Amino acid sequence: MPELPEVETMRRGIAPAVGMRIDRVEIPRGRLRPLLIEPAPPQFASHVRGSVLEAAERFGKRLALRLRATDAKSSRARLATAATPRWLVVEPRMTGLLLVAEPPTQEHVRLRLGGESPAGRPAELLFWDRRGLGTLRLVDADGLARLCGEDRLGPDALEISAAELITRLGGSARAVKVALLDQKALAGVGNLYAAEILFRAGIDPRTRCSRLSRPRWRRLHAVMQEVLAEAIELEGSTLSDATYRTALNEPGRYQARHQVYGRAGQPCQVCGTDVTRIVQAQRSTFFCRACQVR
DNA sequence: CGTTCAACCTGGGCGC
DNA sequence: TGCGCCCAGGTTGAAC
Numbered sequence: 001m002p003e004l005p006e007v008e009t010m011r012r013g014i015a016p017a018v019g020m021r022i023d024r025v026e027i028p029r030g031r032l033r034p035l036l037i038e039p040a041p042p043q044f045a046s047h048v049r050g051s052v053l054e055a056a057e058r059f060g061k062r063l064a065l066r067l068r069a070t071d072a073k074s075s076r077a078r079l080a081t082a083a084t085p086r087w088l089v090v091e092p093r094m095t096g097l098l099l100v101a102e103p104p105t106q107e108h109v110r111l112r113l114g115g116e117s118p119a120g121r122p123a124e125l126l127f128w129d130r131r132g133l134g135t136l137r138l139v140d141a142d143g144l145a146r147l148c149g150e151d152r153l154g155p156d157a158l159e160i161s162a163a164e165l166i167t168r169l170g171g172s173a174r175a176v177k178v179a180l181l182d183q184k185a186l187a188g189v190g191n192l193y194a195a196e197i198l199f200r201a202g203i204d205p206r207t208r209c210s211r212l213s214r215p216r217w218r219r220l221h222a223v224m225q226e227v228l229a230e231a232i233e234l235e236g237s238t239l240s241d242a243t244y245r246t247a248l249n250e251p252g253r254y255q256a257r258h259q260v261y262g263r264a265g266q267p268c269q270v271c272g273t274d275v276t277r278i279v280q281a282q283r284s285t286f287f288c289r290a291c292q293v294r
Numbered sequence: 295c296g297t298t299c300a301a302c303c304t305g306g307g308c309g310c
Numbered sequence: 311t312g313c314g315c316c317c318a319g320g321t322t323g324a325a326c
Contacts, residue, residue, distance in 0.1 A: 002319060002320090003319060003320090006319070061319095061320075061321095091320085091321085092319090092320085093319090093320045093321065094318070094319060094320055094321095095318090095319080095320095096320095131318090133320070133321085134320090135321095181320090183320090183321085190319055190320070191318090191319065191320085192319050193319090236319090237319075239318080239319070241318075241319095243318090243319080244319070261319090262318095283320095284317085284318085
């Protein structure tokens with residue numbers, strides 16, 4: 001679910017919590033697999049408790065929350081925290097959410113916020129994940145580089161230049177839709193926005209990257225910026241299952257703009273041709289056979 | 295290089 | 311009503 005626009009919306013939604021101290025960490029027993037939370041809950045909680053949320057940064061579809069340790073009670077804790085700047089890396093995957101309002105059902109992790117709390121500041125930060133495929137990982141600077149560094153993620157889709165996009169993907173033999181999903185090449189675009197971007201660019205998703213002309217790459221680049229910016233403006237896409245919510249537990253509004261995603265068999269809003277669904281790399285691809293050409 | 299499959303999970307929708 | 315199946319905004323590693 002969450003792609004770049006949804007994760008950016010999440011980042012902005014929790015921004016009011018930046019500067020606040022995490023006074024308590026509550027992790028319901030038996031609800032978190034090792035894959036989902038690292039280190040294991042007792043260590044995770046003891047490391048996070050007492051720290052101040054200093055910043056929330058987005059890397060593609062991931063969020064990294066920078067934590068600073070404060071007034072550690074024991075010298076042992078002070079040593080440990082001073083030696084390792086800590087980042088809480090949140091990877092929502094399909095259904096993970098960060099919320100400052102009550103989640104739809106029991107949350108997975110609840111961080112109670114304290115310290116200076118002027119009116120309007122959230123009292124809690126919640127992680128909720130219906131399918132439980134997301135991850136929360138507490139890491140040091142090396143760990144952050146391993147999870148979000150340039151070996152792992154390509155340039156952010158909102159920041160990459162047209163020239164760099166062409167350099168990174170232009171020579172590939174893969175279908176352009178598949179290449180756009182490659183987070184090592186380009187970070188942030190997922191299945192939904194890849195479909196919408198290619199529709200607006202008029203490009204058949206099956207076209208091999210190496211067959212696209214430079215003008216078409218530049219068009220694709222410009223359209224990618226437009227689509228992502230509009231989706232952020234409308235706080236992301238909430239699909240029919242309503243899983244994705246903003247940090248305030250409200251639906252996004254970009255779904256009203258979808259031209260092809262999830263619209264198989266319905267008429268293209270530009271030309272009336274039925275939208276087609278195919279499968280590429282085991283994922284659904286939606287496109288208009290008339291508007292999108294090779 | 296590239297593709298393909300399975301795995302991690304829950305839950306909604308559909309046909310029978 | 312219920313069962314079995316397919317589907318889903320993502321990522322990863324193995325096999326070919």
